[in-house]
Amino acid sequence: MLISFDCPRCLKPAHDEVTLTSHNVNCGACQWTRSIGESERKGESPVCCLVCGCGDLWRQKDFNQRLGVAIVGLGIVLSTIAVAYMMPAVAMLVLMIFGLADWILYAILPDRLVCYRCHTRYRKIPTLAEVQGFDLEVNERYRQESIRLKNAVTP
């Protein structure tokens, strides 16, 4: 699996590949390293976050969210222009094309896992089926935790 994370020591974005034979997650920029415990993964899939040890991960589509929003925005703009020029059929067609593209992308894009606490992303994982999607309640818990930690450091 491929891991993208913000290094806990140098805070730079880092990438690492973890295979069945690797025992550590490493930062390429500094010497930060964290060993992977036997119980922290099942085969190639992480059971918990391999960077911070957090047990809560969520599943999302491996897709640039800004690009996704831009595509939806483009569809709305194009169909609005068509309506402005009195072409409702064209407007409908544009929305249908964008809707179909969205559906196809959703079907073919792979999943990735994200850590609720440190937002580390895990790609190219073979088994993801048992991991839940995004849970606002769990996310809120970690958001509150990070606010508390920030306040504790800078009173």
Ligand SMILES: [Zn+2]
């Ligand atoms: Zn680092």
Ligand SMILES: [Zn+2]
């Ligand atoms: Zn984490």
